[in-house]
Amino acid sequence: MGVTGSEVGARPWEIEMGNGHRIVIVGAGYTGLFTAVRLAHRTRGTGTEITLVNPSSRFVERLRMHQLAAGQQLADHRIPDLLAGTGVRFVPGTVTAIDPERRTATVDGAGALPYDTLVYALGSSTDTSNVPGADTHAFTLNSPEVAGRFAARLTEVAAAGGSVSVCGGGLTGIEAAAEIAESHPGLHVTLISADEPGAMMGATARAYLLRALDRLGVTLETGARIGKVLPDAVELADGRLVQSDVCLWTAGVRVSPLAAEAGITTDERGLIQVDATLRSVSHPEILAIGDAAAVRLAWGPLHGTCQSGLPTAQHAADTIARLLRGKAAKPFRFGYFHQPVSLGRRDAVIQFTKADETPRRLHLTGRFAVAYKETVSGSPLLTYRLSKRVNVTTAVSKGGRATRTPAA
């Protein structure tokens, strides 16, 4: 870090111009897919080759994973269909290694893909390694397959009038607990959280959220550190047991070790350290976006959300397109705008925020909030479709003057 806006234009760029420039994007989640489609539009006719790699050809809507866990069916979006007409080559497979010296990404079943520019968009997943028993006795929302198995188990437990613990009181845990309670009224749902759920919201929105969880019959176990996950209970650090026939783990985040293994500079969590333009500080031909990038703005680090991830994807595509045209890259600017939280299918609360994510007074609740949240959840797919023809802007706020010079 430590690159100011004025220095950005003065940096020498190693990116090679001209026809045949090979761009490999690893990870086709929310951000990788957006970069691919936008870049294809922005480089049309220049001979640039864009390749997108992802283990599954199904596009995973992580924003809706809690719906899957509660037993709802989601639409099936195929990555090749979403790329149709863009000219982007889709390679199904898992990236197993990156060699920044040779400039290759090795893909299981497809060998080594050479690149001139690499976009690293491998996202993140829930970390079950910090608490004993979480990886063996708890389900996660890390993939549609695991969420589907959890949904099947939940149906069995609900039929027997049993109980479920949702561990982690962040937005994912709140949305999951509410969705499960609404879909399975006979289940006893406990949300276990170190902090009060909605602690990041303003007092009025938080009170609404807590009333909604209460109405849905969700029991709160707050101020509780989890010691262990057992086959039939969650053991709190103070020794108390929360009986649960099934457990959903939503706390903590981890990222792929590939970047660190490749010698790319990462932070202590394994996120790629980037400069003000989202290029790796150690390997400027690599751009990192979304949950896998350590992006720091004047008010602090970005944390993994689609709200901030899509603008990083947009910026990466624009940076590459600019560099290919011989222009200087611009610094990334972003400010948060809202915290949308679904509370089942019939209720939601939207907390509007300042750029640094502190709450404003304005919030939405009830059916207006439900419609708002649904629009937000569906907007990435609409963005991909529109981006084949026009440059869509995904950042509502640029963060104001304060973010123009990223902090060191």
Ligand SMILES: Cc1cc2nc3c(=O)[nH]c(=O)nc-3n(C[C@H](O)[C@H](O)[C@H](O)COP(=O)(O)OP(=O)(O)OC[C@H]3O[C@@H](n4cnc5c(N)ncnc54)[C@H](O)[C@@H]3O)c2cc1C
């Ligand atoms: C239940 C839930 C609800 C959420 N709700 C919200 C919300 O309301 N609002 C919000 O802003 N954010 C929300 N988030 C967070 C949001 O989903 C993430 O911030 C977002 O998905 C990050 O996008 P990404 O492209 O970085 O990663 P992802 O969308 O996770 O995509 C990463 C992609 O990389 C692929 N990949 C991983 N490893 C490899 C490999 N070795 N080789 C090839 N490909 C690989 C993965 O398969 C995946 O397709 C939610 C998350 C969850 C789990």
